[in-house]
Amino acid sequence: MMMKLFFSTLARASVRTGLAVACALSFGVGSVAAQENIPLDRAPDNGENLASLQHGAQLFVNYCLNCHSANLMRYSRLQDLGIPQKQIEDNLLFTTDKVGNTMSIAMRPDDAKSWFGVPPPDLSVEARAKGRDWLYTYLRSFYRDDTRPTGWNNMVFENVSMPHVLWQLQGVRTAKFEDTVDEETGEKVRRFVGYQQVTPGKLSPVDYDSAVADLVAYLGWMSEPEQRTRKQLGVWVLLFLGVLSFFAWRLNAAYWKDIK
Numbered sequence: 168m169m170m171k172l173f174f175s176t177l178a179r180a181s182v183r184t185g186l187a188v189a190c191a192l193s194f195g196v197g198s199v200a201a202q203e204n205i206p207l208d209r210a211p212d213n214g215e216n217l218a219s220l221q222h223g224a225q226l227f228v229n230y231c232l233n234c235h236s237a238n239l240m241r242y243s244r245l246q247d248l249g250i251p252q253k254q255i256e257d258n259l260l261f262t263t264d265k266v267g268n269t270m271s272i273a274m275r276p277d278d279a280k281s282w283f284g285v286p287p288p289d290l291s292v293e294a295r296a297k298g299r300d301w302l303y304t305y306l307r308s309f310y311r312d313d314t315r316p317t318g319w320n321n322m323v324f325e326n327v328s329m330p331h332v333l334w335q336l337q338g339v340r341t342a343k344f345e346d347t348v349d350e351e352t353g354e355k356v357r358r359f360v361g362y363q364q365v366t367p368g369k370l371s372p373v374d375y376d377s378a379v380a381d382l383v384a385y386l387g388w389m390s391e392p393e394q395r396t397r398k399q400l401g402v403w404v405l406l407f408l409g410v411l412s413f414f415a416w417r418l419n420a421a422y423w424k425d426i427k
């Protein structure tokens with residue numbers, strides 16, 4: 168009985184994992200296909216690095232929280248990243264005065280809509296919706312485009328209504344395109360050939376990439392703050408179930424011994 172329960176739980180868990188993988192795959196494929204086939208860059212995995220996560224939190228609060236909220240996230244939770252409460256209150260608490268409050272913003276959705284055309288979405292679980300690679304590529308793919316109302320465009324999110332808020336760090340870049348004719352279909356296609364740095368940013372390209380990696384690590388952490396605990400706990404749960412199944416198996420054998 169116990170074994171059966173154990174295995175059916177396992178089976179259910181693996182079906183769920185399978186589904187999650189299938190969803191993740193279809194998400195990935197969907198987002199790549201829609202975006203001129205710009206391959207996504209792999210986001211470095213800084214999710215376990217506290218210094219990265221702290222830096223990411225700082226960037227998020229300074230550069231993103233003016234427009235985007237993170238309504239599922241409380242400032243006090245940043246203590247899990249090793250940032251002391253005093254430091255949160257002194258340096259990171261921009262949108263509220265209570266450390267127990269969530270990262271909400273003062274901008275009203277109606278205003279946001281009229282300013283940007285689209286209200287900036289809440290970013291609490293953005294890393295799970297879009298994936299970290301997408302975020303990492305997106306935040307490094309802005310380029311100057313004077314035909315856009317904000318003056319900016321983005322390689323993986325065409326005609327995005329978000330301005331390049333990190334431009335001071337990255338500097339100004341334009342994108343170079345090449346018009347070619349598709350040999351098979353004979354259609355004219357506009358191919359992206361690369362960026363051109365117009366003015367340098369405060370950070371070198373390498374440092375900019377690493378800052379964005381930290382920001383994305385933070386977005387990933389924020390979308391599931393429990394994940395570090397969950398993974399550690401998971402190992403113990405599996406060990407426990409293993410031991411339990413062993414005893415259940417022996418007990419079962421002992422019960423049936425005299426009946427057969």
Ligand code: HEC
Pocket residue numbers: 226227230231232233234235283285286287288290293297302305306326327328329330332333382
């Ligand atoms: C000036 C306001 C503003 C700031 C500051 C800002 N954004 Fe945005 N952001 C927007 C708007 C508006 C959109 C909606 C774009 C659209 O749909 O065309 C958006 C969209 C996004 C999206 C895509 C959401 C989706 O799923 O479609 C992501 C991711 C994002 N922002 C991340 C960030 C991050 C990270 C920062 C901080 C570095 C940031 N934003 C700062 C205005 C802002």
